[in-house]
Amino acid sequence: MSTSLQPLGHLSPGQDLNGYIQSVNRIAVLTAEEEHELALRLHEENHLESARRLVMSHLRFVVHIARSYSGYGLQQADLIQEGNVGLMKAVKRFDPHQGVRLVSFAVHWIKAEIHEFVLRNWRIVKVATTKAQRKLFFNLRGAKKRLGWLNNDEVDAIAGDLDVKPTVVREMESRLSAHDAGFDAGPSDDESSAYQAPANYLEDHSLDPAARVEQQDMENDSHGRLLKALAALDERSRDILQQRWLSDNKSTLHELADIYGVSAERIRQLEKNAMKKLRESMGDMSEGFAA
Structure with missing residues (x-):
């Protein structure tokens, strides 16, 4: 059953709210036996006319619930429309074998749709x-x-x-x-109050093109100096640093000790010395560029 059903032909709450309410109040309320029979036909035969009658007979109940949400500053017609969507979802899922009236089952679905609408629209x-x-x-x-x-x-x-x-x-x-507050100053704000608009103090400096270019240049320069410094190390020291710091699957001191046939303490010393040489080499490069 589509939730785009127009229960009263071309009449909807948004077109004429008072007329809509008067119309739904004129629709006869189903007896328990009539409701059960219609629900059985819908549940067992997917009879759409039964679904329509079940929805129509409960539209007044949606209006009643929607009125309790009038304190949120939202249009009553919109609240009723959302409640109608919840009612149609309830009718689609209603099981007449459970021994409860549709109105008791539908209240949850109606309120759930209205709640979602209020939360989406009450604040920006x-x-x-x-x-x-x-x-x-x-x-x-x-x-x-x-x-x-x-x-x-x-x-x-x-x-x-x-x-x-x-x-x-x-x-x-x-x-x-x-x-809620506007991000930019309003057209009627004068100079003494316009400066308080968030647009004047909420600024994302990370998107500044010059800053991003400068940051990228610094990263490229650091990467290049690192590669040159690594190339200046002996093969074993370079491999230890790569295995310990630059590899996705980093090796432990004991794993490298087994590879090179030395103690884990010796690997730690080689790593420390290699890091010292690396820092010194990169520092010398930085001073040379600065000069």
């Missing part, structure tokens, strides 16, 4: 991403008894009720109290 930046944050987001607004910040006792009580840490409650309260 998402305020809730984890499961605990999402639960807290929709409960904290109703749990606050006043407009001011929560005191410690209120934070602890809410944290206990929702089974989250008090620090999570404090963080979510801070997010709920924050406001």
